[in-house]
Amino acid sequence: MSPLFLIFVSEVDLTRGCEHTRYFRFPLDADTDFCYKSRSMINAFAHSTKRRNYKPTYNKREVLYHFQYWVDHVRTLAIHERCGAKGVGSKVPLIELGSIKEFFEVVGYDYKRKKWL
Secondary structure, three states: OOHHHEEEEEEEEHHHOOEEEEEEEEEOOOOOOOOHHHHHHHHHHHOOOOOOOEEOOOOOOOEEEEEEEHHHHHHHHHHHHHOOOOOOOOOOOEEEOOOHHHHHHHHOEEOOOOEEO
């Protein structure tokens, strides 16, 4: 899979000073050339006006899931290194997943009902 079509997600704990607790990486289109459903699910979760990427809700936010392309994440790390911030996020575990549905299972989000478990 091309790194251009990989999604990188940062799990940010808002109760502990915006500390990154886990990283996730999964393909944008699970095992196909183009998967409209998975792209719609990512956009609905990460960019909706209802702010579903805040857990449990925006008003009671404890965790934020920040999405970006893998290529953009690698560029960000390169910028951090050039600025002297070595080892940024190196202690945070990276979890490899197969699809957005697996991501939802791991974080505890029911994408069919659009609710946190």
